Each structure stands twice: as structure tokens, then as C-alpha cells.
Amino acid sequence: MSVSAPDIPAKTKRGFRLDLKTVGPLLALALLVLLGISLNENFLSYNNLTNVLARSSFIGIIAIGATFVITAGGLDLSVGSMAAVIAGVMIMVMNWLIPSMGIGWGVVIAGMATGILLGGVAGVFNGTMITRGRIEAFIVTLGTMGIFRSLVTFLADGGTLSLNFQVADVYRPVYYAGVLGVPWPIIVFALVAIGGEVVMRYTAFGRYCAAIGSNEQVARYSSINVDNVRLLTYILQGILVGVAVLLYVPRLGSASSTTGVLWELEAIAGVIIGGTTLKGGYGRIWGTVVGVVILGLIGNILNLQSLISPYLNGAFQGVIIILAVLLQRGRRT
Amino acid sequence: MSSVEGTVAPAVLSANRISKSFGEIPVLFSIDFDIKPGEVHAIIGENGAGKSTLIKILSGIEQPTSGSITYDGETVTLPPDGKAEAMGIVLIHQELNLAEHLTASESIFLGRELKRFGFLDLGEMRKRAAALMDTLHVRVDPDDRISTLSVADKQMVEIAKAISRDARVLIMDEPTAVLSVGETQTLFEQIRRLTARGVAVIFISHKLDEIMELADRVTVLRDGQLIATVGTEALTPDSIAQMMVGRELSNLYPPKHEPDVDAPVVLGIRNLVAKGVKDISFDLKRGEILGFAGLIGSGRTAVAEAIVGLSHRTGGEITLDGKPVNFTQVAQSVDAGLAYMTKDRKGKGLLLNMGLRPNLTLLTLDRHIKAGFLDSSSEERALERAVRRFDIRARDASVAVGRLSGGNQQKLMLGKTMESEPDIIIMDEPTRGIDVGTKQQIYHIIAALAAEGKSIILISSEMQEVIGLSHRVVVMREGRLTGVLEGAEITEAEIMRYAAGIKQSGNDERISA
Ligand SMILES: Nc1ncnc2c1ncn2[C@@H]1O[C@H](COP(=O)(O)OP(=O)(O)OP(=O)(O)O)[C@@H](O)[C@H]1O
Ligand SMILES: [Mg+2]
Numbered sequence: 001m002s003v004s005a006p007d008i009p010a011k012t013k014r015g016f017r018l019d020l021k022t023v024g025p026l027l028a029l030a031l032l033v034l035l036g037i038s039l040n041e042n043f044l045s046y047n048n049l050t051n052v053l054a055r056s057s058f059i060g061i062i063a064i065g066a067t068f069v070i071t072a073g074g075l076d077l078s079v080g081s082m083a084a085v086i087a088g089v090m091i092m093v094m095n096w097l098i099p100s101m102g103i104g105w106g107v108v109i110a111g112m113a114t115g116i117l118l119g120g121v122a123g124v125f126n127g128t129m130i131t132r133g134r135i136e137a138f139i140v141t142l143g144t145m146g147i148f149r150s151l152v153t154f155l156a157d158g159g160t161l162s163l164n165f166q167v168a169d170v171y172r173p174v175y176y177a178g179v180l181g182v183p184w185p186i187i188v189f190a191l192v193a194i195g196g197e198v199v200m201r202y203t204a205f206g207r208y209c210a211a212i213g214s215n216e217q218v219a220r221y222s223s224i225n226v227d228n229v230r231l232l233t234y235i236l237q238g239i240l241v242g243v244a245v246l247l248y249v250p251r252l253g254s255a256s257s258t259t260g261v262l263w264e265l266e267a268i269a270g271v272i273i274g275g276t277t278l279k280g281g282y283g284r285i286w287g288t289v290v291g292v293v294i295l296g297l298i299g300n301i302l303n304l305q306s307l308i309s310p311y312l313n314g315a316f317q318g319v320i321i322i323l324a325v326l327l328q329r330g331r332r333t
Numbered sequence: 334m335s336s337v338e339g340t341v342a343p344a345v346l347s348a349n350r351i352s353k354s355f356g357e358i359p360v361l362f363s364i365d366f367d368i369k370p371g372e373v374h375a376i377i378g379e380n381g382a383g384k385s386t387l388i389k390i391l392s393g394i395e396q397p398t399s400g401s402i403t404y405d406g407e408t409v410t411l412p413p414d415g416k417a418e419a420m421g422i423v424l425i426h427q428e429l430n431l432a433e434h435l436t437a438s439e440s441i442f443l444g445r446e447l448k449r450f451g452f453l454d455l456g457e458m459r460k461r462a463a464a465l466m467d468t469l470h471v472r473v474d475p476d477d478r479i480s481t482l483s484v485a486d487k488q489m490v491e492i493a494k495a496i497s498r499d500a501r502v503l504i505m506d507e508p509t510a511v512l513s514v515g516e517t518q519t520l521f522e523q524i525r526r527l528t529a530r531g532v533a534v535i536f537i538s539h540k541l542d543e544i545m546e547l548a549d550r551v552t553v554l555r556d557g558q559l560i561a562t563v564g565t566e567a568l569t570p571d572s573i574a575q576m577m578v579g580r581e582l583s584n585l586y587p588p589k590h591e592p593d594v595d596a597p598v599v600l601g602i603r604n605l606v607a608k609g610v611k612d613i614s615f616d617l618k619r620g621e622i623l624g625f626a627g628l629i630g631s632g633r634t635a636v637a638e639a640i641v642g643l644s645h646r647t648g649g650e651i652t653l654d655g656k657p658v659n660f661t662q663v664a665q666s667v668d669a670g671l672a673y674m675t676k677d678r679k680g681k682g683l684l685l686n687m688g689l690r691p692n693l694t695l696l697t698l699d700r701h702i703k704a705g706f707l708d709s710s711s712e713e714r715a716l717e718r719a720v721r722r723f724d725i726r727a728r729d730a731s732v733a734v735g736r737l738s739g740g741n742q743q744k745l746m747l748g749k750t751m752e753s754e755p756d757i758i759i760m761d762e763p764t765r766g767i768d769v770g771t772k773q774q775i776y777h778i779i780a781a782l783a784a785e786g787k788s789i790i791l792i793s794s795e796m797q798e799v800i801g802l803s804h805r806v807v808v809m810r811e812g813r814l815t816g817v818l819e820g821a822e823i824t825e826a827e828i829m830r831y832a833a834g835i836k837q838s839g840n841d842e843r844i845s846a
Binding site: 198201202203204207211214218219220221222223224225281282 | 643662663664666667673675680681682683684685686687691695696698699702705706707749
């Protein structure tokens with residue numbers, strides 16, 4: 001029997017379990033939505049849904065970057081601190097530019113450009129240390145996580161960096177306004193997700209990420225420039241952190257040492273719930289999107305009801321993560 | 334050859350009308366098989382015939398879909414996950430199965446560590462491991478990490494581990510595929526020692542001469558069906574091969590077409606020095622098949638890896654079509670029309686968790702890009718081509734490559750290498766784990782490539798293959814080139830003399846033909 005003639009449909013027991021893994025996150029999402037509807041009729045309201053999605057979009061955009069990093073067998077623990085330091089520097093740069101550029105979109109755009117640039121630079125640093133320095137990703141990003149966190153504390157002098165309120169007024173619509181009633185963060189999140197899915201599935205870069213995460217030696221013997229691909233995943237991650245931050249800054253107009261705390265864990269959790277393997281070799285962007293939304297919905301549903309304390313949010317998220325990995329077990333990598 | 338058919342000795346382990354399907358895909362059909370104490374029973378068959386599946390069932394790793402297993406006269410359900418080891422059924426897998434980060438001694442005693450006063454007795458384990466390696470003539474230190482060992486040494490550690498178990502039935506799935514002649518002989522000595530003690534041995538190999546030498550009985554499988562079980566004395570390598578593939582196999586090696594005497598040199602190597610390579614010089618001509626013989630570990634792979642830029646070259650010169658080149662990345666050599674096919678298909682060749690298509694095109698993905706995006710229909714066409722050309726048999730194209738039979742993995746890897754349409758191909762053990770029928774196909778492909786004007790470096794530990802195909806043969810020993818043989822000099826005895834260091838050509842006057 002040859003490849004072209006599989007006359008019997010391959011509905012093996014394994015195949016079925018794999019299917020469950022594929023639909024698992026979607027199933028969980030559907031259950032959560034049903035639960036939300038049954039608990040509170042406001043759950044499906046436009047306000048509630050846009051609110052949940054807009055809040056999830058920061059983590060979501062970062063998690064899409066993390067999907068690439070993890071698929072390629074890496075890890076980036078520094079994204080939360082990186083977000084904080086980028087937010088801080090963006091605010092400082094915008095405040096500093098006001099005298100020369102005046103209040104207006106010019107300053108805001110300069111601030112946004114700074115954010116993306118800084119993200120890219122941070123990614124280059126992480127990636128270079130990991131690929132050229134041959135240090136483990138966990139160690140490097142644990143280090144930069146501390147460095148970035150302490151940098152933002154230092155820049156804010158232990159307090160809070162606030163954006164000039166007139167500029168903040170100009171900037172506010174980037175978080176609060178949108179197109180056809182859909183806030184910008186959700187739109188950007190959706191665009192990044194679609195772009196990410198396309199890159200992961202339909203470009204050589206996406207294929208190479210999975211190859212490297214699956215077996216770095218095989219990738220090297222297959223003429224893939226392992227270091228460059230890996231470096232690119234960290235740069236992409238950094239840039240996406242920058243994108244998330246430029247949507248985040250107009251929300252509060254400030255940054256402090258508590259900005260972005262634990263974002264890295266939420267992002268990684270979203271990636272894993274979505275079905276990407278933590279060891280690398282297999283990743284899917286749509287899964288990550290679903291994973292992040294699941295995490296957001298748990299918090300939201302807890303807030304919408306009165307039986308269980310919302311303080312248990314973290315516990316529920318933890319249970320979901322463990323369940324997701326249990327479901328994934330048995331997938332051979 | 335003692336206990337052959339007809340002896341009254343009862344079987345220690347037998348399979349009765351065993352069938353196996355993976356999902357709805359049948360792989361084995363009602364197989365009867367048995368093994369008696371002190372006997373070597375060989376299983377042969379084409380790639381994907383179901384040999385590995387059968388012995389996985391016999392050792393409990395897979396459960397049969399129907400049929401029963403009898404052990405010591407009783408019908409049993411063998412426990413999965415290798416727990417049948419405790420019952421005396423020990424299996425050496427086809428694909429190496431050692432934890433890479435353990436030491437040799439730790440792997441050998443994994444799961445039944447020696448203890449003293451409740452603590453691990455490291456000294457004793459090391460001592461016994463060293464003694465085991467000695468009986469196998471393996472130069473592995475008990476403290477060596479598995480990850481640092483060559484494939485052959487890993488296999489020997491695996492064998493040491495199995496032998497050290499108190500096996501009553503020892504099952505080996507292609508143990509000799511990665512071994513050289515010398516190592517194979519050592520293994521056979523040990524097997525004979527074990528059978529003399531009454532151990533039953535099941536042995537899978539594609540090397541028919543080994544089967545003739547070692548086995549008492551042979552069972553032939555084809556497409557999951559039992560073709561026959563016969564005593565070895567009634568067989569010849571030709572008749573076995575015929576039973577295996579179901580047709581007559583003539584001309585295993587195609588006729589040699591000598592390349593033109595004045596064919597240009599396409600690859601010139603001068604005084605190459607790299608890790609494991611000491612001052613190697615040779616020329617490869619257009620349309621030539623240049624065999625590389627030598628013992629395992631003699632540095633042939635190291636030469637190949639230094640040429641294509643996989644390992645750092647510390648000295649010497651490489652010219653391609655007369656122009657000096659310096660590859661530091663595989664991509665550069667592939668672009669220049671020089672491809673290397675690794676012998677380590679599991680560790681370096683294939684992504685075992687992915688399907689056939691991404692594996693096939695991984696080396697040449699940039700040829701399947703349209704407007705920046707992967708063109709899956711072009712990849713699909715490439716797969717169809719490769720499946721046809723190399724007769725790759727997978728029951729389902731989406732199956733993870735790790736689930737293919739060993740031989741089909743090898744053919745897929747060959748297809749992957751040839752996707753880059755190289756002018757010069759370095760093939761490292763290209764027929765490892767491949768059945769005779771497919772071997773013949775591959776030999777003809779190699780010869781046809783050479784006839785087309787491609788140049789081939791054929792690294793192989795199968796002497797017959799090197800002799801049957803090569804126009805010239807380079808022999809290496811301990812990182813050095815000891816001789817270059819041509820024409821009538823290409824004989825097994827002569828190659829062995831150079832490989833063992835008994836004979837050595839003084840200088841490089843014969844390097845370029
Ligand atoms: N876990 C599995 N799931 C699905 N199919 C499988 C699985 N294991 C083996 N197969 C299929 O069963 C068939 C027999 O495979 P098997 O490994 O037993 O062949 P083999 O005779 O050992 O071949 P080779 O000489 O190449 O090692 C192959 O078509 C293979 O793809
Ligand atoms: Mg097999």
C-alpha cells in the first residue's frame with residue numbers, strides 16, 4: 001500500500017485521542033461560555049465581552065510571540081518585566097518630547113515607535129545571549145527578567161511614572177476607541193493572531209521553528225541556520241511585547257514596578273493550554289488565542305457570580321493548566 | 334545448529350494465530366511463531382513486513398488484536414512497557430533506546446541498580462559494567478555519557494545491557510545494522526555462548542549472510558503474512574531473498590560503468606584536518622562512485638562532516654570544480670550542489686514527530702515557496718515523486734515518521750537528500766536497515782546517478798556494497814587514509830588489510846586516479 005492509496009480512513013484510537021487534543025481547548029472554551037451565560041445574563045453583553053477581550057489582548061499578543069519561542073524549543077521569562085520597562089521608557093520619552101514637539105499625535109507616534117524598537121532591542125539581547133553565548137534560555141531570561149524589573153523601579157525611582165495628562169488624552173482612544181465598536185486592542189490582537197497563524201503554518205520560518213524545537217540536530221543537518229531562526233523568535237517576541245505595551249499605556253497612562261507582574265506566566269499558561277508543547281516541536285497560534293481567552297474568562301466569570309470568591313481565580317487557572325497538560329500527555333514528541 | 338525442526342524440545346515462547354491492527358490498519362495476519370530454548374530463530378522480511386511489530390507483541394510492548402501468547406506452556410498476557418523483562422523476555426529495540434544523559438554504567442543497570450546498605454553501589458556497578466564491556470570488546474568507559482558515544486558503541490551498550498539481564502528469551506531487532514564486521518562477530522560469539530546455556534534468541538536482520546551463519550530456523554514475513562518457517566540448512570541466501578520479496582532477485586549490483594579516464598575532478602581534498610580527521614587527501618571525479626571503507630570509528634563520517642561544513646576544518650584545502658571553497662554552514666554546501674546524508678537517521682536525519690511531507694522538504698524548503706508562503710501542493714508533488722522513486726511505503730502519509738518501519742524511514746531520508754538535486758552526494762550507510770529488494774533498487778539508483786554524471790561518495794560498513802558499487806575505494810583507519818584501491822584490487826581481503834593497518838600505501842601518489 002502506498003501513500004497515495006490509503007483506502008481505509010485512518011480513524012485509529014490514537015487519531016481519536018489526538019482529535020480530542022485538538023478540540024480540547026475549544027471544548028473548554030465552549031463550556032466556560034455556557035457556564036458564563038447560565039450564571040449571569042450580562043455575560044454575553046457587548047460591554048462585558050469587549051471588556052474581557054480587550055484586557056486579554058495584552059497577554060494574548062505577548063503569548064503569540066511566546067508560541068513561536070516555545071515551539072522552537074525556547075522560553076522567555078522576561079516578557080512581563082520587559083513590558084514594564086518599555087512602558088516606563090515610552091512614558092519618559094513622550095514626556096521628554098513634549099517641549100520640542102508639543103502635544104499631539106506626533107509625540108504619541110514617537111512613543112509607540114520607541115516601544116516597538118525597545119522590544120526589538122530587548123529581543124536581540126535575549127536571543128544573542130542564548131544563541132551566541134550558548135546559555136540556556138531559562139537562565140538568560142531569568143536574568144533579564146530581574147534586570148528589566150529593577151530598571152523600571154530605578155527609572156520610576158521606586159514610584160510611578162505618569163504620562164503628561166494632555167498627551168494621555170490624545171493617546172486614550174488607542175485603548176478605549178475602535179472601529180465599529182470593537183476596541184483597538186481587540187482588533188490588533190486579532191490581526192496579530194491571524195498573522196501569527198499564517199506565519200506559523202504557511203512560511204518556512206514557522207516550519208523551521210517546529211523543526212528546531214523537535215530536534216535541533218536534525219535541523220542543523222538539514223541546512224537550517226538554527227541560531228538565526230532562534231534569534232528571530234526572540235526578536236519577534238520582543239516586538240510583540242512592544243505592540244502589547246503601546247496598547248496598554250493609554251489604558252492607565254502610567255508605569256511602575258508592578259506593571260506587567262506575572263504576565264510571563266500567564267502568557268506561557270495560555271500557550272500551553274492552547275496545545276503547544278512546552279518542550280517545543282509543535283505549536284499552534286489559534287490554540288494560544290483560545291488559551292488566553294479561557295484564562296480571561298475564568299477571572300471574568302468569577303467576578304460575575306457570588307458563590308465562589310474571585311480570589312480563587314489563580315487556583316482555577318492553575319487547575320486548567322494542569323488539566324490541559326494531562327490531556328496533552330501521550331502525544332509523542 | 335542443534336535444535337532444529339523435529340526436535341521434541343517444547344517451545345519456551347510461542348505466538349498462536351496472532352493478528353495486529355493499528356486502528357483499522359492491519360499489520361499482521363494470523364501469525365504462528367515459536368522459539369525453543371537454545372535456538373536462534375531469525376525473522377526476515379521486507380521493510381514494513383511487520384517484523385518489529387511481531388517481536389513487540391512477543392515482548393508485551395504491543396498487545397495483539399487477536400490470538401494468544403504461550404510462555405512456558407501457559408497462555409499469558411504479557412505486561413506492557415518492558416515489564417516482561419522481569420519474566421525473562423528481554424528486547425533490544427531496532428531504534429536505540431538509551432537515555433542520552435546517563436552514563437554507560439547507569440544505563441546498563443537502569444531499573445535494577447545494585448545497592449549496598451540501601452545506597453547505590455556505584456563502584457560495583459562500574460566494575461561489572463566494565464567487565465561486560467570487556468567481554469564484548471567494546472572500548473567504552475562505564476563513566477562515558479551515552480550522548481558522547483558513536484551509534485555503534487550505543488548499540489553495544491544496549492547489547493551489554495540485554496546480555497546482563499537474566500534472559501530466557503533474548504529478542505534483537507536489527508542489532509547488527511550499525512555494527513561493523515568485527516563487532517558483529519563479537520556479538521555472535523556472545524549469542525552462541527547464551528544459546529549454549531539454553532537462552533532462546535530471536536534475531537532480525539536484513540543481512541542474509543548473517544542469518545545463514547547464525548540462525549537455526551528462519552521465519553519469513555511478507556506484508557504481514559507468514560510465508561514460511563524453515564530450517565536454515567534448507568536455504569540459500571538467494572532462496573531466502575526470493576521468499577522475502579516474492580520474486581526472483583538477480584543482479585543485486587548493477588554493472589559498473591567506468592567513468593571516463595579524463596573525467597574532470599569535481600571535488601578535491603588536500604591535507605584535510607579536522608576533529609577525528611588526520612591529513613586526508615583524495616579526488617572525486619565526475620561520474621565516479623568512490624567507496625569509503627574502514628572500521629566503524631575510522632573517521633569516515635568525520636571527513637564527510639568536515640567537507641560539508643558540519644564540523645570545523647582546522648587545516649587543508651577543499652576545491653569544488655577546481656575552485657577553493659570553505660563551507661561553514663550546511664546551507665552553503667547544499668547550494669553548491671553537495672549534499673550529505675547522515676547515517677544517524679533518528680538523531681540527525683528525521684523529525685520523528687512530524688509527517689512525511691515536512692521531513693522530505695525540510696532541506697529544500699526554499700524551493701517550495703511561492704510569494705513568501707509555503708506552497709503545499711508543490712510539497713505534495715515532491716512527496717508523490719519521492720514515494721514513487723524510492724518506493725516509500727507508509728499506510729498513511731500523515732503518520733508521524735517515527736511510526737514508519739525503519740527501512741521506510743531510511744528511504745524517506747534518501748528522498749530528502751536527493752530533493753536538493755546535488756551533483757555530489759555523500760551517502761553515509763545508505764542501506765542501513767533496508768531489505769534486499771529495496772537495496773537492489775537503491776544500488777541501481779546510485780549507479781544511475783553516477784551514469785548521469787553525478788559523483789558519489791559511498792561510506793559503508795557493508796564490504797560487499799562498497800566492492801559491488803565503487804569504482805575506487807578509499808580505506809581509512811584511525812582518522813588517516815591508509816590506501817586507495819582500484820579495479821581488481823578491490824577485494825574484501827585487500828580492504829581488510831588496509832583497514833586493519835597491516836598494509837599502508839606510503840604516500841599520496843595514488844590519491845588522484
Ligand atoms: N504505532 C504504529 N501506528 C501505526 N502504524 C504502525 C505503528 N507501528 C508500526 N506501524 C506500521 O506497521 C507496519 C509494519 O511495521 P514494522 O515496524 O513491524 O516493520 P518491519 O518489518 O520491522 O520493517 P523494517 O525492516 O523497515 O524495520 C508498517 O507499515 C508501519 O508503518
Ligand atoms: Mg523493524
